[in-house]
Amino acid sequence: MTRALPIRELSLFVGLLVAVLAVYAAMGAAYSTRMLVEAACYAILALGLTIQWGYAGQFNAGVMGFVALGGFAAMFFSVPINPAFWNSEMPGELGRALLALVASIMLIYGATRLDRLGIPKRLRTLIAIILAVVLYLVVISMLRDVTGEIESRAGFIGGLGLPAWVGWIFGGMLAGGIGYFIGRICLGLRSDYLAIATLGIAEIIKAFLKNSDWLTRGTATVSPLPWPTPGARDLGFVLARALYLSVTAVVIAVIFFLLHRAYHAPWGRMIRAIRDNEVSAAAMGKDINRRRLEIFVLGCILMGIGGAALTSFNSIFNPQGYLPLNHTFLVLVMVILGGPGNNLGTIFGAVLVYIIWIMSEPLALFLMENAATLGQGWFGWEDPGNLDSRALQARVFVIGLLISLVLRYAPKGLIPEKVPRYN
Amino acid sequence: MNELVFFINNVVVSGTVSGSIYAMGAIGVTLVFSIMRFAHFAHADMMTLGAFVVLLLTTLFPEVGGVVGLPSALLLLPIAMAVTAVAAVGIDRTFYKPLRAHDVKPIVMVIASLGVTLMLQGLIRLFAGTGSESLYIAERKDIFRIELPFELASRPIVVTEPQIILFVFAIVAVVSLHLFLSRSRLGKAMRAMSDNPDLARASGINTNTIVAVTWVIAGSLAAAAGTLLSLDVAFKPDLSFFLLLPIFAAAIVGGVGHPYGAIAGGFVVGFAETLAVFNWSVLLRPIRDSFPEWLELPSNLALVGTEYKIVVPFFILVAILVWRPTGIFKGKVI
Numbered sequence: 069m070t071r072a073l074p075i076r077e078l079s080l081f082v083g084l085l086v087a088v089l090a091v092y093a094a095m096g097a098a099y100s101t102r103m104l105v106e107a108a109c110y111a112i113l114a115l116g117l118t119i120q121w122g123y124a125g126q127f128n129a130g131v132m133g134f135v136a137l138g139g140f141a142a143m144f145f146s147v148p149i150n151p152a153f154w155n156s157e158m159p160g161e162l163g164r165a166l167l168a169l170v171a172s173i174m175l176i177y178g179a180t181r182l183d184r185l186g187i188p189k190r191l192r193t194l195i196a197i198i199l200a201v202v203l204y205l206v207v208i209s210m211l212r213d214v215t216g217e218i219e220s221r222a223g224f225i226g227g228l229g230l231p232a233w234v235g236w237i238f239g240g241m242l243a244g245g246i247g248y249f250i251g252r253i254c255l256g257l258r259s260d261y262l263a264i265a266t267l268g269i270a271e272i273i274k275a276f277l278k279n280s281d282w283l284t285r286g287t288a289t290v291s292p293l294p295w296p297t298p299g300a301r302d303l304g305f306v307l308a309r310a311l312y313l314s315v316t317a318v319v320i321a322v323i324f325f326l327l328h329r330a331y332h333a334p335w336g337r338m339i340r341a342i343r344d345n346e347v348s349a350a351a352m353g354k355d356i357n358r359r360r361l362e363i364f365v366l367g368c369i370l371m372g373i374g375g376a377a378l379t380s381f382n383s384i385f386n387p388q389g390y391l392p393l394n395h396t397f398l399v400l401v402m403v404i405l406g407g408p409g410n411n412l413g414t415i416f417g418a419v420l421v422y423i424i425w426i427m428s429e430p431l432a433l434f435l436m437e438n439a440a441t442l443g444q445g446w447f448g449w450e451d452p453g454n455l456d457s458r459a460l461q462a463r464v465f466v467i468g469l470l471i472s473l474v475l476r477y478a479p480k481g482l483i484p485e486k487v488p489r490y491n
Numbered sequence: 492m493n494e495l496v497f498f499i500n501n502v503v504v505s506g507t508v509s510g511s512i513y514a515m516g517a518i519g520v521t522l523v524f525s526i527m528r529f530a531h532f533a534h535a536d537m538m539t540l541g542a543f544v545v546l547l548l549t550t551l552f553p554e555v556g557g558v559v560g561l562p563s564a565l566l567l568l569p570i571a572m573a574v575t576a577v578a579a580v581g582i583d584r585t586f587y588k589p590l591r592a593h594d595v596k597p598i599v600m601v602i603a604s605l606g607v608t609l610m611l612q613g614l615i616r617l618f619a620g621t622g623s624e625s626l627y628i629a630e631r632k633d634i635f636r637i638e639l640p641f642e643l644a645s646r647p648i649v650v651t652e653p654q655i656i657l658f659v660f661a662i663v664a665v666v667s668l669h670l671f672l673s674r675s676r677l678g679k680a681m682r683a684m685s686d687n688p689d690l691a692r693a694s695g696i697n698t699n700t701i702v703a704v705t706w707v708i709a710g711s712l713a714a715a716a717g718t719l720l721s722l723d724v725a726f727k728p729d730l731s732f733f734l735l736l737p738i739f740a741a742a743i744v745g746g747v748g749h750p751y752g753a754i755a756g757g758f759v760v761g762f763a764e765t766l767a768v769f770n771w772s773v774l775l776r777p778i779r780d781s782f783p784e785w786l787e788l789p790s791n792l793a794l795v796g797t798e799y800k801i802v803v804p805f806f807i808l809v810a811i812l813v814w815r816p817t818g819i820f821k822g823k824v825i
Contacts, residue, residue, distance in 0.1 A: 125596070125598065127598045127601060127602060129532075129605065204794070205792065205794075209791075212791070253809055253812050253813060254812065257812065257816055258597070259596075259597070259598040259601075260529065260530040260597065260598065260601055261743075261812060263530065263532070263598070263601050264530060264736075264739045264743075264808065265805075265808065265809070265812075267532075267735070267736065268736045268801070268804070268805040268808065269805065271736065271801050271805075272799075272801060272802055272805055275798060275799055275801055275802070276799075278798075279796070279798045279799070393609070397605070397609060400602070400605075404602075461612075461613050461616040461617045461621075462613060462617060463613070464609050464610075464612050464613030464616065465609065465610050465612075465613025465614055465617065466613070467609050467613075468605075468606045468607065468608065468609025468610035468611075468612075468613060469606070469610055470606075471602065471603070471605065471606030471609065472586050472603055472606040472607065472610070475590065475595075475599060475602060475603050475606065476586075476589055476590065479595075479599070
């Protein structure tokens with residue numbers, strides 16, 4: 069069953085190493101180390117998706133939303149405190165609005181339980197809906213007043229001034245919480261619904277972060293975000309980035325180790341049994357929906373952590389910078405190409421695809437410029453002018469083509485999941 | 492009365508506009524689902540593709556419409572519908588059919604359709620750039636102001652030419668789809684295949700033909716909806732982005748696999764969106780004086796701001812999934 073020397077894996081990783089060294093030789097150490105750090109952050113995201121898609125067959129089309137939540141948490145916990153906000157009476161007002169929010173949620177929840185007191189169900193539903201609409205309008209107008217004041221007087225509420233890793237942990241928790249909400253609704257139904265719902269929640273999270281200027285400064289962006297390691301000013305670019313890389317590498321190693329143990333534990337066997345044959349797993353007495361929810365939330369937590377690490381590294385929180393293309397489909401390609409359900413394959417896929425992705429931009433530009441010059445020389449074409457942005461659009465096409473080709477010709481990935489057989 | 496006119500202009504007209512667009516999109520999604528059993532994510536991009544073909548044709552022949560007094564884009568729409576239908580069948584042959592032949596899980600088809608989405612988006616943006624362009628190239632958009640015969644209503648009801656075209660087209664499309672599904676042999680075969688594919692195959696229905704016909708209907712309706720929407724506002728390459736979620740919400744609200752439900756769902760979602768962003772304090776203004784002292788009317792009583800419009804279809808989706816996953820017309824649970 070196990071070969072003495074895993075030749076396939078070894079040769080693939082040696083090839084990857086050669087590619088990384090080639091990038092180092094071509095682009096310089098600072099640039100290449102930055103690329104590696106980003107690839108490492110994407111590897112955390114890809115591990116999150118490989119749990120969901122590879123282990124359990126759930127398709128999450130909204131990785132971007134969970135990444136953005138992680139990024140928001142990293143920003144909120146690590147940015148310095150804003151005295152213009154805390155030294156005024158506005159925290160109290162905001163607290164009152166939030167208390168009103170909590171109180172109205174409890175009131176509405178109470179109203180949905182009125183049938184226990186002997187009130188007919190139809191009347192209960194009517195009361196609950198009317199109460200919900202009225203309280204919603206009251207709370208939303210309170211919040212509008214407070215947030216408007218914060219925006220005009222203090223800019224935004226600032227951060228909490230805590231170390232960056234606190235933000236990473238809370239980013240994971242926040243993403244996991246939203247994942248729980250989505251999973252509760254959709255996981256009992258067919259997997260298509262999950263894809264639609266995650267796609268929607270990702271856009272909503274982005275819209276919220278973009279338009280809540282009081283919380284995130286919206287399009288004005290927040291920067292710089294502190295790093296968990298000494299910054300470039302103390303150590304220089306290469307060393308600082310290498311230090312950051314080692315932090316993310318430790319995070320990946322911990323996640324990898326835990327996942328490896330979980331995968332080979334009875335829990336992992338149960339998860340795979342549910343993925344491969346739901347009916348027989350249910351017949352063996354496994355609580356399918358509960359396990360699915362576990363897996364989905366776990367994947368979302370990893371995405372939150374990865375998103376927080378990525379945002380901290382970029383040192384800027386820009387809600388508009390979260391693109392479905394980069395943060396959802398690129399991660400999807402990493403997982404499918406690397407090998408869904410195989411953690412080593414996922415990490416391999418993450419680094420490989422990220423190198424291709426980063427290098428494709430100069431390459432595409434180079435190709436298009438050549439084509440434009442040739443076209444001008446041979447046929448007298450007019451240069452469209454905005455080649456840069458068009459080269460970027462070419463990448464959208466390439467990612468889509470890559471997804472289709474991999475699904476068609478290599479659905480198990482370059483390093484497929486090893487299914488152990490016991491004779 | 493002016494408040495009522497404001498309500499009609501802002502809710503009734505625009506709700507009907509977006510409702511018709513969503514309905515035409517949702518019919519396609521629901522048909523594709525009922526024949527091929529997967530959620531087709533590239534549908535909104537087929538709409539953009541159709542609008543893009545119209546844009547190309549209109550740029551080539553901007554004067555065509557002047558001959559019969561209609562916008563050129565409308566006159567060129569049938570060609571674009573045909574092109575999109577052929578493209579839809581081609582996409583199916585190249586990308587979906589091999590996967591179907593391998594008998595993959597439906598979710599893999601969903602991922603493949605996301606791949607197609609990205610390819611279409613990339614191609615359209617590669618050629619059209621990223622800015623927005625009006626489909627009225629050589630003509631002017633006609634705007635009709637209907638004066639009301641009441642004394643108190645000094646403001647007119649405003650309807651634009653593309654909106655009227657859209658209403659007429661939506662009604663014609665729905666009626667002809669109904670006739671096709673209920674009267675023609677092919678339509679009946681389609682319904683049979685939607686109910687039970689194995690039985691349909693066993694009784695001699697050519698499933699390949701049915702699949703192709705489904706794509707032709709879905710593709711041409713998508714092209715029409717995309718074009719009519721772009722006529723009303725403007726052509727944008729990221730049009731699909733704002734359409735995808737409402738279309739799916741509409742299809743699920745109406746009950747998946749249920750073409751008439753999709754129409755109803757489209758209007759439910761369209762009206763819910765416009766009602767949610769409508770500022771209700773405008774309607775309450777005439778009766779403001781009769782309110783008690785302590786009740787102060789805020790100036791903005793909209794349920795959600797326009798920037799959060801996308802929340803509305805999502806909320807409807809979640810509500811319907813929680814309370815009635817089969818949709819209002821008892822469709823299938825996918």
